[in-house]
Amino acid sequence: MEKGKFIVIEGIDGSGVTTEAVKLKEYVATKLNLPVHLTKEPTDGPVGGLIRTILAKRVGAPSHNGKFESIDPRCLALLFAADRLDHLEVDILPKLEGGVVVICDRYILSSLAYQSLNVDRRWLEQINAKAITPDLTIYLQVPPLVAERRRNQARWHVELYEETPKLQKVAENYVEAIDELRRRGQRVEIVDGNRPMREVQRDIIAAVKPILTTRAGSGRKRPKPPAGEPRLNMVFPSDNQSEEKEALAP
Numbered sequence: 177m178e179k180g181k182f183i184v185i186e187g188i189d190g191s192g193v194t195t196e197a198v199k200l201k202e203y204v205a206t207k208l209n210l211p212v213h214l215t216k217e218p219t220d221g222p223v224g225g226l227i228r229t230i231l232a233k234r235v236g237a238p239s240h241n242g243k244f245e246s247i248d249p250r251c252l253a254l255l256f257a258a259d260r261l262d263h264l265e266v267d268i269l270p271k272l273e274g275g276v277v278v279i280c281d282r283y284i285l286s287s288l289a290y291q292s293l294n295v296d297r298r299w300l301e302q303i304n305a306k307a308i309t310p311d312l313t314i315y316l317q318v319p320p321l322v323a324e325r326r327r328n329q330a331r332w333h334v335e336l337y338e339e340t341p342k343l344q345k346v347a348e349n350y351v352e353a354i355d356e357l358r359r360r361g362q363r364v365e366i367v368d369g370n371r372p373m374r375e376v377q378r379d380i381i382a383a384v385k386p387i388l389t390t391r392a393g394s395g396r397k398r399p400k401p402p403a404g405e406p407r408l409n410m411v412f413p414s415d416n417q418s419e420e421k422e423a424l425a426p
């Protein structure tokens with residue numbers, strides 16, 4: 177069976193990553209008619225749960241200078257990397273093997289952009305070296321002040337990284353890391369997220385389509401009946417069934 181494609185969506189907090197990931201999933205399922213699974217990092221798994229309590233500033237420890245501080249940034253970086261490997265093992269890889277398109281809301285690039293605020297990027301790459309490379313990463317580029325405005329409209333609590341000066345640096349880190357990944361041959365598309373949603377979605381679809389509609393990426397598309405032939409009332413495996421269930425069936 178043809179493997180599924182692995183697509184990642186990235187951006188600073190408030191850039192619209194989660195919204196766009198949901199929209200993209202709908203598009204892949206309904207317009208491209210492919211089995212698709214949407215997932216996110218940090219995950220809802222055991223390590224992801226711990227990360228979320230740290231991001232919500234609910235855990236910390238007295239540091240060597242006696243002050244109560246959040247967890248050491250290197251330990252947090254290791255937790256993100258551990259969560260990612262667990263995510264791959266229990267969720268992403270089985271879905272890809274089963275021919276399902278996987279859309280992931282944040283992945284390694286988030287670690288390279290956020291954790292490099294306090295941690296060496298080379299080391300971050302090393303601890304993430306066992307995590308597979310996505311077929312495509314889309315970076316939603318939104319000015320940090322615009323992202324702040326959006327966050328303020330949508331949320332009433334502030335997480336660890338949700339401060340504009342930090343996110344300004346994170347945005348710079350994203351651009352640097354993307355340059356580096358592209359130099360190494362990884363496919364990363366930058367989409368201007370500071371526009372009406374319709375335009376943003378159009379560009380995301382334009383980036384994703386060539387990957388999903390090549391022969392390799394469209395293994396589960398319905399074949400069109402040859403011109404002139406009557407349409408047979410054929411039932412394809414994806415008919416009346418939701419996404420990955422059928423694709424994973426033996």
Ligand code: TYD
Nearest residue numbers: 189217218231256282283286287290291337
């Ligand atoms: P976010 O994706 O906004 O999720 P939610 O909408 O549930 O709050 O928040 C996750 C935060 O974690 C975000 O600030 C980015 C950060 N993060 C990292 O710092 N490193 C990583 O590797 C990942 C995956 C996320």
